Amino acid sequence: xxxxxxxxSVPLSIETIWEFVQDMNNWAPLVPGYIEHEILNxxxxxxxxxxxxxxxxxxxxxxxxxxxxxxxxxxxxDLSGLSDNFKGGxxxxxxxxxDNETLMTGNLDITAGGMMGPMVNxxxxxxxxxxxxxxxxxxxxxxxxxxxxxx
Amino acid sequence: MQNIxxxxxxxxxxxxxxxxxxxxxxxxxxxxxSVLVLEKTHQIGGTTAYxxxxxxxxxxxxxxxxxxxxxxxxxxxxxxxxxxxxxEESMIERFVDKGHEIFKFLDEExxxxxxxxxxxxxxxxxxxxxxxxxxxxxxxVPFDLNLIGDWGMHLRQNPIFPPLTLEEGxxxxxxxxxxxxxxMQNNIVTMGRSLVGSLFKACxxxxxxxxxxxxxxxxxxxENGEVIGLIAETSxxxxxxxxxxxxxxxxSGGFExxxxxxxxxxxxxxxxxxxxxxxxxxALMMAMKVGAALxxxxxxxxxxxxxxxxxxxEDNVMAQLGNGRNGxxxxxxxxxxxxxxxxxxxxxxxxxxxxxxxPVNIEFPNEAPVWLIFDxxxxxxxxxxxxxxxxxxxxxxxxxxxxxxLAEKVGVNxxxxxxxxxxxxxxCEQQEDPDFHRGTIQFxxxxxxxxxxxxxxxxxxxxxxxxxxxxxxALGTNGGPKIDGNGRVINFAGQPIQGLYAAGNASAxxxxxxxxxxxxxxxxxxxxxxxxxxxxxxxxxVKSEV
Numbered sequence: 001x002x003x004x005x006x007x008x009s010v011p012l013s014i015e016t017i018w019e020f021v022q023d024m025n026n027w028a029p030l031v032p033g034y035i036e037h038e039i040l041n042x043x044x045x046x047x048x049x050x051x052x053x054x055x056x057x058x059x060x061x062x063x064x065x066x067x068x069x070x071x072x073x074x075x076x077x078d079l080s081g082l083s084d085n086f087k088g089g090x091x092x093x094x095x096x097x098x099d100n101e102t103l104m105t106g107n108l109d110i111t112a113g114g115m116m117g118p119m120v121n122x123x124x125x126x127x128x129x130x131x132x133x134x135x136x137x138x139x140x141x142x143x144x145x146x147x148x149x150x151x
Numbered sequence: 152m153q154n155i156x157x158x159x160x161x162x163x164x165x166x167x168x169x170x171x172x173x174x175x176x177x178x179x180x181x182x183x184x185s186v187l188v189l190e191k192t193h194q195i196g197g198t199t200a201y202x203x204x205x206x207x208x209x210x211x212x213x214x215x216x217x218x219x220x221x222x223x224x225x226x227x228x229x230x231x232x233x234x235x236x237x238x239e240e241s242m243i244e245r246f247v248d249k250g251h252e253i254f255k256f257l258d259e260e261x262x263x264x265x266x267x268x269x270x271x272x273x274x275x276x277x278x279x280x281x282x283x284x285x286x287x288x289x290x291x292v293p294f295d296l297n298l299i300g301d302w303g304m305h306l307r308q309n310p311i312f313p314p315l316t317l318e319e320g321x322x323x324x325x326x327x328x329x330x331x332x333x334x335m336q337n338n339i340v341t342m343g344r345s346l347v348g349s350l351f352k353a354c355x356x357x358x359x360x361x362x363x364x365x366x367x368x369x370x371x372x373x374e375n376g377e378v379i380g381l382i383a384e385t386s387x388x389x390x391x392x393x394x395x396x397x398x399x400x401x402x403s404g405g406f407e408x409x410x411x412x413x414x415x416x417x418x419x420x421x422x423x424x425x426x427x428x429x430x431x432x433x434a435l436m437m438a439m440k441v442g443a444a445l446x447x448x449x450x451x452x453x454x455x456x457x458x459x460x461x462x463x464x465e466d467n468v469m470a471q472l473g474n475g476r477n478g479x480x481x482x483x484x485x486x487x488x489x490x491x492x493x494x495x496x497x498x499x500x501x502x503x504x505x506x507x508x509x510p511v512n513i514e515f516p517n518e519a520p521v522w523l524i525f526d527x528x529x530x531x532x533x534x535x536x537x538x539x540x541x542x543x544x545x546x547x548x549x550x551x552x553x554x555x556x557l558a559e560k561v562g563v564n565x566x567x568x569x570x571x572x573x574x575x576x577x578x579c580e581q582q583e584d585p586d587f588h589r590g591t592i593q594f595x596x597x598x599x600x601x602x603x604x605x606x607x608x609x610x611x612x613x614x615x616x617x618x619x620x621x622x623x624x625a626l627g628t629n630g631g632p633k634i635d636g637n638g639r640v641i642n643f644a645g646q647p648i649q650g651l652y653a654a655g656n657a658s659a660x661x662x663x664x665x666x667x668x669x670x671x672x673x674x675x676x677x678x679x680x681x682x683x684x685x686x687x688x689x690x691x692x693v694k695s696e697v
Contacts, residue, residue, distance in 0.1 A: 050463070054308070055310055056308070056310045056462055056464045056469060058461055058462055059460075083545055085542055114539055114541070114542055115328060115539045115540070116537075117328065118329045118331065119313065119328045119331040119335070121332065122332045122335040123335075
C-alpha cells in the first residue's frame with residue numbers, strides 16, 4: 001500500500017496550527033498540483049489536482065470524507081477516486097512540544113484498484129510519500145510566513 | 152574559418168539518441184572513429200524509446216533460428232507492392248541485403264538482441280506477396296536498466312507501452328499488470344526502452360561520448376562544400392562549435408512537432424503526434440540550408456490517435472494509441488455520421504483516408520476528428536485508451552442512451568449515424584460488409600489469425616452508446632533529406648554532400664511512403680544509420696584548409 005508520512009517541527013502553538021488546518025480553504029491551494037476544490041458540507045469535499053508522476057502528469061478528481069475532527073490535534077480523512085479507481089486516507093496531526101513549538105505530521109495512504117491496480121501502485125509508491133512530504137512542508141512554510149516566524 | 156574555437160574535435164558527430172543515431176554511433180566507433188553524440192533533450196532515446204522498439208528486418212537470423220523461412224525476391228516484391236512505385240529499387244535492395252547482416256552483427260558483437268515474436272504476424276499477411284508464416288518484426292529482449300548505471304535515469308520514459316514484450320502483449324492483447332509491476336520494481340525495461348538501453352550500453356562499451364541538452368543548429372561548411380563541423384546550442388542558449396573530421400550524421404528525429412514545417416509540407420496538420428515533443432525538424436532545417444534534396448515530404452508514420460485528456464506528457468495532452476476500432480461492436484464515422492473506410496486497417500493506412508477530397512461539396516469529409524462509435528458490449532470487453540472494462544466510463548467519454556442523443560452530443564449528423572448503424576447491424580447479420588470489407592484483412596484480427604466475419608462484425612445494439620474522437624496523429628514524419636545507399640545526404644544535383652549523413656526520421660524514408668509491418672520505422676532507421684556510421688568512419692574527406 002503506497003503511503004507516506006512526514007513530520008516537521010513548527011515554531012508555533014498548536015492552537016495556531018489548528019486554526020489554520022481546520023479550514024480546508026486555507027491549505028487546499030497548497031496541495032501539489034492543486035486545480036480546484038469544492039466543499040460540499042462540513043465533512044465532505046471534492047478535489048481536482050494534477051499529479052506529477054515524473055514521466056507524465058495525471059489530472060485526478062477525488063472525494064474527501066473527514067472522519068474525525070479532533071480539535072486541536074488531528075484531522076483524519078478517507079479519500080476515494082471520482083475519476084479513477086483508487087481509495088485511501090490520511091491525516092494531519094499536531095503534537096504540542098511547548099507553547100511555541102508543535103510537531104506537525106502529514107500522512108497519505110492511497111491504493112489503486114481495478115485491472116491496472118498493480119501497475120498504478122508501483123507509480124504511487126514514489127508519488128504518495130513525495131506528495132505527503134511536499135504538502136506538509138508547504139503548510140508549514142505558509143504557517144510560518146503568515147505568522148512572521150522563520151521556517 | 153581559422154578563428155573558430157572548437158569545443159571538441161572528433162571524427163564523427165551524431166545528432167540524436169534514437170535507434171538510427173545509436174546504430175550509427177556503434178558502427179562508426181567499431182570502424183575506428185572517435186564519436187560524439189549530441190542530444191537536444193534531457194533524455195536519451197528519442198522517438199525509439201517512446202515506441203515499441205521493434206525493427207522490421209527481412210531475412211533476419213532470429214527467424215531462421217525459429218524455423219521460419221524468408222526469401223529475398225519475395226521480400227523485394229512485397230515492398231514494391233506496398234510502395235506503388237514510390238521508392239527506388241536500389242534502396243529497397245540495399246535495405247534487404249544489408250539489414251540482416253547488421254542485425255547479426257548487433258547480436259554477436261554488440262549484445263543488442265531480439266526475439267521473433269511468434270504471436271505477432273505481419274500486418275499485410277492477407278496480400279499475396281506477404282510472408283505467411285512467422286514475422287520479420289523483431290521484439291527487443293527485456294533489458295536491465297541497471298547495466299547503464301546513472302544513464303538509466305536519463306533514458307526517456309515510455310508512457311505508451313507497458314514494460315512487456317510484444318509477444319507478452321505489450322502492444323496488443325491482454326496485459327498482465329502484475330508482471331508490469333514486477334518489471335517496474337526491478338528496473339527491467341522492454342520495447343523501445345530496451346532497444347535504446349542495449350544500444351546505448353554498446354555505445355558506452357565503445358567509448359562513445361554523449362552530451363545531453365545540446366541541439367545541433369547549423370552545419371559548418373568547408374570551402375570545398377564539405378561539412379567540417381557543427382554549431383550546437385545548449386539548453387541555456389550557449390553556442391558551441393564542434394569539429395567533425397569525417398562527418399556529421401543527422402539522426403535527431405522528424406518534424407511533426409514543428410507547426411511551420413508540418414503546414415508547409417504535409418497534407419493536413421498532425422494535431423496529435425505520438426512522439427516526444429523535441430522532434431521539431433532541426434535536422435531538416437540544417438540540411439535544407441546546405442542544399443539537400445528532399446524526398447517523401449508529404450508523408451508520415453500516420454496514426455489514428457486517441458486521447459485520455461487527463462494525461463500530459465512534457466506539458467502537452469498525451470496522444471495515445473487507443474483501441475477498439477478493429478473488433479466487433481464498433482464503427483468509425485466522419486462528421487456526417489457516415490462510415491468512410493475499413494476501420495480495422497493498419498494504423499498507418501486509416502489516416503490516409505482522412506485526406507480524401509470531395510470535389511462536389513468542396514470539402515474533406517473525413518478530416519479528423521472522426522468518431523469511434525461503440526456500444527456497451529465493447530465497453531465491457533476491451534481496454535479502450537485507459538478505460539477499463541468493469542469500471543464506469545470516465546467523464547471525458549461521451550455516452551448516451553440513444554444514438555440520436557449521442558450524435559447530437561458530439562456534433563455528428565444524427566440521421567446519418569442512425570442509418571449507418573442500422574446498415575452495419577444488417578451487415579453483421581449477413582456476416583458480410585459490402586461497403587468496406589470488414590472481416591477480410593489480417594490487421595483487424597492481428598493476433599487472432601486474421602480478419603474474419605465472426606471476429607470482426609458485431610452489432611452496435613446494446614446501450615449506452617459511446618463516442619470517442621480519433622485525431623490525425625503520427626509516430627513521426629518520414630520525409631527529409633534524400634540519402635544514398637550509404638546514408639549520405641544528396642544535393643539537388645544528385646551528388647552527395649561530403650561529410651553529411653542522415654538516418655531515421657531525420658531523413659527521407661529510403662523505402663518511400665510505406666509501413667510494411669511492426670518495425671517498419673525502426674528497421675530502415677537502424678540499417679541506414681549503421682551504414683552511415685560505417686561509411687563516415689571509413690571516409691577520408693578532401694578537406695578545405697581550416
